[in-house]
Amino acid sequence: MKNLKFFFIGLYFGIVLTKTEMISWFRIQEMLHFHSMHIYGVIGTAVLTGIVSVFIISAADLKTWNKEKIRFPDKQSYKGLFPGGVIFGLGWSLTGADPAAMVALLGNGIWVMLVGLFSAIVGTFVYSTLRNKLP
Amino acid sequence: MIEFIAQPWPWYVSGFLLGLTIPLLLLAGNKQLSISSNLRHICAMLMPAKISYFDYNWKKESWNLFLLAGTFAGAWCAHVYFRSIIGVGPATYKQLQRLGVKNINGLAPSDIFSWQGLYTLRGFIMIVVGGFLIGFGIRYAKGCTSSHGLAGLSLLRLESLIAVAGFFTGGLIMTHLILPYILAIEY
Numbered sequence: 001m002k003n004l005k006f007f008f009i010g011l012y013f014g015i016v017l018t019k020t021e022m023i024s025w026f027r028i029q030e031m032l033h034f035h036s037m038h039i040y041g042v043i044g045t046a047v048l049t050g051i052v053s054v055f056i057i058s059a060a061d062l063k064t065w066n067k068e069k070i071r072f073p074d075k076q077s078y079k080g081l082f083p084g085g086v087i088f089g090l091g092w093s094l095t096g097a098d099p100a101a102m103v104a105l106l107g108n109g110i111w112v113m114l115v116g117l118f119s120a121i122v123g124t125f126v127y128s129t130l131r132n133k134l135p
Numbered sequence: 136m137i138e139f140i141a142q143p144w145p146w147y148v149s150g151f152l153l154g155l156t157i158p159l160l161l162l163a164g165n166k167q168l169s170i171s172s173n174l175r176h177i178c179a180m181l182m183p184a185k186i187s188y189f190d191y192n193w194k195k196e197s198w199n200l201f202l203l204a205g206t207f208a209g210a211w212c213a214h215v216y217f218r219s220i221i222g223v224g225p226a227t228y229k230q231l232q233r234l235g236v237k238n239i240n241g242l243a244p245s246d247i248f249s250w251q252g253l254y255t256l257r258g259f260i261m262i263v264v265g266g267f268l269i270g271f272g273i274r275y276a277k278g279c280t281s282s283h284g285l286a287g288l289s290l291l292r293l294e295s296l297i298a299v300a301g302f303f304t305g306g307l308i309m310t311h312l313i314l315p316y317i318l319a320i321e322y
Contacts, residue, residue: 007208018214020153029223032311050285065162081301091268092269099171103203108210111250116263120269
C-alpha cells in the first residue's frame with residue numbers, strides 16, 4: 001500500500017488544520033472584519049515555513065523517500081485566476097470553509113457540510129460544462 | 136500529553152506545523168498539497184459519460200483521496216481527543232449577533248450550519264449556494280486555499296498570489312456587502 005503514507009500525512013494535516021482554528025466560520029468572519037490577526041498569523045507562518053523548506057530542499061538537493069529527484073510543478077496559465085478566486089472567495093465567506101475545512105468539519109461532527117461538499121462537486125461539474133465559454 | 140495538545144495553540148505554532156505539510160508531501164513522493172483537486176477526481180470517478188475535463192486517469196491521483204480520508208480522520212481525532220475551546224474576540228461575536236447570528240458557540244453557528252438550519256432560506260444560501268460557488272470558483276482559479284495559498288505561495292508563484300488576491304477580494308465583498316443581508320433573513 002504505497003498510498004498509505006498519504007493517509008498518515010492527512011491524519012497529521014487534519015489534526016493541525018483543526019488546531020489552527022481556520023475551519024471555524026467565526027474565525028473566517030473575524031479575519032475578514034480585521035478584528036484579529038490570528039488567521040493572518042497562521043497563513044503567514046505556514047507560507048514562511050513552506051518557503052524555507054522548499055529553499056532547503058532545493059539547496060541541499062534532497063531526494064524523496066524513493067530516492068527520486070524533487071520536481072516542482074510547471075507554471076500555470078493566468079486565465080481565470082482572479083475571477084475564479086473572487087467566486088471562490090464569495091463562497092468561502094458564506095460557508096466559512098474551503099474544501100479542506102469542509103472535510104475537517106465533518107470530522108468535527110458538523111455533518112451538514114456533506115451537503116456543502118456535494119454542492120461543491122456540482123459546482124465543479126457545472127464549471128466543466130461552461131469552461132470553454134468563460135473569459 | 137493529551138492536555139498539552141488540547142490547549143489552544145498560538146498561531147505561530149499551528150502555522151509552522153501546517154507549513155510542514157508542504158515538505159512532508161514533497162519528500163513522501165513529489166506531491167503537491169491540493170485538497171480541492173479531489174472535487175475533480177470525485178467527478179471523474181462518478182462520471183459515466185466522456186467529458187474531456189474529467190477524461191483522465193484519476194486512479195493515478197488516488198494518493199490525494201487517501202490524504203482526504205486522513206484529513207477527515209485527523210479532524211475527528213482532534214475533535215474527540217484534543218478538543219479545545221475555539222473562540223474569537225468579543226468584537227466579532229457582538230458584530231455577528233447584531234447581524235442576526237443567534238448561536239455563537241463552536242466552529243460554526245448551529246442555527247445556520249445544522250440540518251434544521253439547512254431547511255431555512257438563510258441556511259440554504261449559506262451551505263448550498265456557498266458550496267456551489269466554492270466548487271465552481273476553485274476549478275476556475277485552478278486551486279484553493281491549500282494549493283494556491285499554501286503550496287503555490289511556498290514556491291513564490293505569481294499565479295498563486297493573483298488567485299489569493301481574488302480569494303480575499305471575494306471574501307471581503309461577501310462579508311461586508313452581501314452577508315449582512317443574508318444573515319438578516321429570518322426564515
